[in-house]
Amino acid sequence: MQVTLLCIGKTGKKFLEEGEQEYLKRLRHYISFQMQIIPDIKQAKSLSQNQVKQREGELILEKVGAADTLILLDEKGKEYSSLDFSNYLQDQFNRGGKHIFFVVGGPYGFSDDVYQRANGKISLSRMTFSHQMIRLFFIEQVYRAMTILRNEPYHHQ
Numbered sequence: 001m002q003v004t005l006l007c008i009g010k011t012g013k014k015f016l017e018e019g020e021q022e023y024l025k026r027l028r029h030y031i032s033f034q035m036q037i038i039p040d041i042k043q044a045k046s047l048s049q050n051q052v053k054q055r056e057g058e059l060i061l062e063k064v065g066a067a068d069t070l071i072l073l074d075e076k077g078k079e080y081s082s083l084d085f086s087n088y089l090q091d092q093f094n095r096g097g098k099h100i101f102f103v104v105g106g107p108y109g110f111s112d113d114v115y116q117r118a119n120g121k122i123s124l125s126r127m128t129f130s131h132q133m134i135r136l137f138f139i140e141q142v143y144r145a146m147t148i149l150r151n152e153p154y155h156h157q
Contacts, residue, residue, distance in 0.1 A: 001092075002099045003033045005139065006063060008056050008106040009040040011132045023139040030146035035135070036063065040106075049108040057111030060103055069100040069119045072110055073134060077121030082155060085122075086145035104134050 011017050020035065027033040038059045044052050064070050069092065080088055092100055102122075103114070110118075124137055147154035 001032070001097060003031055003142070004063075004099065004101050005033070005035045005135065006038060006060060006101055006103045007035060007135055008038050008060075008104065008131065010037060011135060013132055016132050016136050019136045020139055023136070023143045026143050027139070027146065030143075030150070033139075033142065035139070038063070050111075052106060053108050053111040054113075056106045057114040060105075060110075060114055061117060064101050064117070065099065067098065069095075069097050070114075070117055071100065071102045072114065072118045072121045073102060073104050073124060073138060074110065074121040075123055075126075075128070077123040079123045079126070082141065082144050083148060083157070085141060086148035088122075089142070089145045090149055102138065104131055104138070107131065 011020065024033065024035060038056070041047070041052050041055050047055070103110075105114070124134060124141070129137065144155050
């Protein structure tokens with residue numbers, strides 16, 4: 001199964017980009033995982049929040065096929081412990097689909113169309129983090145989940 005993290009806009013912070021690259025490199029040993037960046041909407045300052053969400057939503061949905069699984073990283077999503085998230089990922093893998101997309105939206109969240117298309121929502125915390133930081137946190141959690149599933153010593157319980 002291919003796993004893709006879709007993100008709106010570039011990170012722009014070298015220390016976060018270095019962390020992302022480190023965990024992306026580590027993940028290659030376990031699964032086919034990639035991160036795709038959807039460019040920021042041009043002239044977004046001249047648009048309303050809803051218009052920005054709508055345009056970002058169109059770009060997200062262009063990437064996702066009808067048979068693909070779409071999971072939103074959303075503050076109103078279900079929270080998991082690291083162990084529970086590893087089990088969640090294993091369940092997704094067992095379903096046998098070809099591609100699962102996890103999506104970090106833009107600063108205003110997701111459009112209604114994206115919410116309607118989504119197969120689920122996950123929250124990484126009840127706290128608010130920048131969209132750039134969530135990318136690193138999520139990639140690390142996928143790596144952690146893979147080490148849990150393989151009974152490797154990265155995660156300590």
